[in-house]
Amino acid sequence: MKKTIRDIDVAGKRVFVRVDYNVPINNELKIVEDTRITATLPTINYLIEHGARVILCSHLGRPNGQVDPKLSLRPVLARLSKLLDKPVSFAEDVLDDSTLEMVNNMQDGDVLMLENIRFYKEEEANDPAFAKKLASLADIFVLEAFGTAHRKHASTYGVAKLIPAVCGFLVEQELVMFDKVINNPEHPFVAILGGAKIADKLPVIENLLDKVDTILIGGGMAYTFVKAIGGNVGMSLVDNTKLELAKQILDTAKEKGVKIVLPIDNIGAKDFSEDAETMKFNSAFFADGYQGMDIGPKTIKCFKKIIKKAKTIVWNGPLGVYEYEKFKRGTNKIAKYVAKNKGISVIGGGDSIAAIQSLGVSKKVTHISTGGGASLMLLQGKKLPCVELIEDVK
Ligand code: AMP
Numbered sequence: 001m002k003k004t005i006r007d008i009d010v011a012g013k014r015v016f017v018r019v020d021y022n023v024p025i026n027n028e029l030k031i032v033e034d035t036r037i038t039a040t041l042p043t044i045n046y047l048i049e050h051g052a053r054v055i056l057c058s059h060l061g062r063p064n065g066q067v068d069p070k071l072s073l074r075p076v077l078a079r080l081s082k083l084l085d086k087p088v089s090f091a092e093d094v095l096d097d098s099t100l101e102m103v104n105n106m107q108d109g110d111v112l113m114l115e116n117i118r119f120y121k122e123e124e125a126n127d128p129a130f131a132k133k134l135a136s137l138a139d140i141f142v143l144e145a146f147g148t149a150h151r152k153h154a155s156t157y158g159v160a161k162l163i164p165a166v167c168g169f170l171v172e173q174e175l176v177m178f179d180k181v182i183n184n185p186e187h188p189f190v191a192i193l194g195g196a197k198i199a200d201k202l203p204v205i206e207n208l209l210d211k212v213d214t215i216l217i218g219g220g221m222a223y224t225f226v227k228a229i230g231g232n233v234g235m236s237l238v239d240n241t242k243l244e245l246a247k248q249i250l251d252t253a254k255e256k257g258v259k260i261v262l263p264i265d266n267i268g269a270k271d272f273s274e275d276a277e278t279m280k281f282n283s284a285f286f287a288d289g290y291q292g293m294d295i296g297p298k299t300i301k302c303f304k305k306i307i308k309k310a311k312t313i314v315w316n317g318p319l320g321v322y323e324y325e326k327f328k329r330g331t332n333k334i335a336k337y338v339a340k341n342k343g344i345s346v347i348g349g350g351d352s353i354a355a356i357q358s359l360g361v362s363k364k365v366t367h368i369s370t371g372g373g374a375s376l377m378l379l380q381g382k383k384l385p386c387v388e389l390i391e392d393v394k
Contacts, residue, residue, distance in 0.1 A: 065121025131158025195317025
């Protein structure tokens with residue numbers, strides 16, 4: 001296991017905590033949803049209680065290295081201060097000497113937040129001088145931004161390379177959960193994969209073939225598999241460059257005794273729109289001009305049976321075009337069955353999480369991952385660069 005803030009002495013130390021406060025903010029600059037802030041409170045409170053001087057650093061949106069007042073972290077500052085019930089100071093410009101002065105004037109237990117770190121183009125470029133400047137503000141680096149742990153940016157990878165680095169509680173929990181399901185799952189272990197980006201998901205399937213009992217595939221990625229075995233999927237989303245690999249994966253799964261279950265039936269639409277004319281199709285027999293937009297009722301029933309018996313579930317990606325009301329049913333039903341399951345369930349990816357949250361059943365799943373890209377990388381069996389810089393506990 002990687003070292004966490006529990007494994008070091010933080011009293012009187014300047015602690016640079018890379019958080020992920022990339023929260024949705026509306027046109028009136030109000031925070032719409034603050035899970036990403038509340039999720040970091042245990043780490044921040046621990047550091048405060050143990051006498052650390054806490055420097056928080058985050059990105060917000062995609063300002064592309066330019067100052068954009070609409071993407072200022074000031075609304076987050078106000079919310080955090082309220083949640084912590086204490087004042088949090090704010091450093092407008094990390095490159096200005098005034099920031100170092102503010103840090104030098106901090107007392108034990110004080111909290112300071114830096115302005116949106118992506119206002120600097122040096123951040124995403126992992127500029128060494130910029131990373132050095134950030135590192136000069138602190139004695140210890142804490143990785144609490146799981147959502148950016150797979151990126152080599154200055155405030156994540158760059159700083160962690162220069163000063164002693166440990167995990168915060170949020171990242172620790174993510175690593176523990178993924179380690180548990182990937183390396184020590186209880187069986188039957190069922191993976192549910194959906195979404196459109198098949199190129200991201202095929203390496204996940206390849207990695208999981210040695211670990212899972214069953215893989216349920218839905219969403220746009222399913223049609224490449226259906227076509228690979230000779231089905232007529234009409235106008236459905238297909239990645240023709242992946243047909244061969246999809247076929248190979250199905251063959252390997254068979255050899256290894258892993259069941260890959262593709263949709264039996266689908267809700268097809270005449271075009272990719274909310275009010276398109278729809279029709280139900282057997283997976284292999286789409287009518288010309290129609291495309292698959294959601295899994296059908298027979299598939300939902302079949303997936304339900306398998307999910308019910310699972311002791312471990314990993315789910316990433318919607319089973320249909322979740323953005324449209326008409327094609328949400330499959331994803332919502334699967335969310336309901338996953339939530340009902342009493343085993344361990346780990347969910348990643350925006351749409352799958354949104355489905356669980358919209359049904360109000362988030363507390364019924366074991367773990368909702370805060371990082372889409374990072375969680376996919378772990379499921380692909382890869383290491384996260386920022387986590388790799390953190391020493392193991394001896
Ligand atoms: P991903 O980022 O790979 O998890 O993909 C998420 C996207 O997949 C969402 O925007 C969905 O609208 C899309 N999606 C899900 N099912 C389908 C489908 N049958 N056809 C096209 N896109 C889909």
